[in-house]
Amino acid sequence: MLRRSLAPALLLAGMAQAQTPRPPPSGLWFDPTQLPSYTGRVERFIDNPAGETDRLLFREGTQIVMPPTEAEAIRDAVRQGGALTVWGIRARAAPVVVMLAWARAASEGANFVAQPSWFAPSRRGTVRLRVAGLVERALLTPQGEGMGVLLTNGDVLRLPPSVHAALGDALAPGATIFAEGPGTQRSNRVAIDAESLGNTSETMAPLPVAATLP
Numbered sequence: 001m002l003r004r005s006l007a008p009a010l011l012l013a014g015m016a017q018a019q020t021p022r023p024p025p026s027g028l029w030f031d032p033t034q035l036p037s038y039t040g041r042v043e044r045f046i047d048n049p050a051g052e053t054d055r056l057l058f059r060e061g062t063q064i065v066m067p068p069t070e071a072e073a074i075r076d077a078v079r080q081g082g083a084l085t086v087w088g089i090r091a092r093a094a095p096v097v098v099m100l101a102w103a104r105a106a107s108e109g110a111n112f113v114a115q116p117s118w119f120a121p122s123r124r125g126t127v128r129l130r131v132a133g134l135v136e137r138a139l140l141t142p143q144g145e146g147m148g149v150l151l152t153n154g155d156v157l158r159l160p161p162s163v164h165a166a167l168g169d170a171l172a173p174g175a176t177i178f179a180e181g182p183g184t185q186r187s188n189r190v191a192i193d194a195e196s197l198g199n200t201s202e203t204m205a206p207l208p209v210a211a212t213l214p
Contacts, residue, residue, distance in 0.1 A: 032087045032100035033110050039085045049191045050123035051184035065117045065142050066099040094144030125183035129192050131155040132178045156191035
């Protein structure tokens with residue numbers, strides 16, 4: 001009887017240890033959990049063209065921008081469809097939040113982010129790839145500008161914000177788009193920095209050289 005009663009206790013102890021939140025980074029002079037919190041269910045994790053997971057999408061539509069160093073811990077703690085609470089800074093006019101801390105629920109201890117992603121990363125992939133499909137939604141910079149699109153098949157097409165703004169309705173949800181550029185393929189998902197694009201494979205044209213990412 002003693003051996004049987006110890007098993008659940010040991011299991012709970014192990015779970016508690018695995019869920020111990022990380023302390024605030026040294027030198028952090030404010031408490032991120034005093035900021036607004038945003039809770040949603042994780043619809044998907046999104047990779048950038050360098051193959052790093054640097055954002056996630058809530059089922060409710062909010063994009064959460066995070067450093068790639070947080071991705072593994074969040075994946076381990078929250079599965080697709082699971083709830084996540086994020087403390088951070090929301091863009092003034094767009095549904096995008098820069099993550100400063102996170103937890104599975106607001107009632108749990110927060111995990112603090114050491115180096116928040118205040119600016120969209122520009123790291124690039126090395127393999128020339130092509131994507132094609134229907135636009136699901138715009139990808140947003142931490143400041144709320146369009147910087148490419150997420151396709152309904154899960155592929156990512158990244159663009160400089162100036163090009164995204166100039167393309168206008170060509171990147172609206174439901175639009176068909178073909179694009180090619182350097183990127184990365186992980187599993188069956190592709191993310192590229194578009195260097196040429198069009199609404200068919202025959203009409204793809206190069207972007208202006210000055211508009212490509214550095």
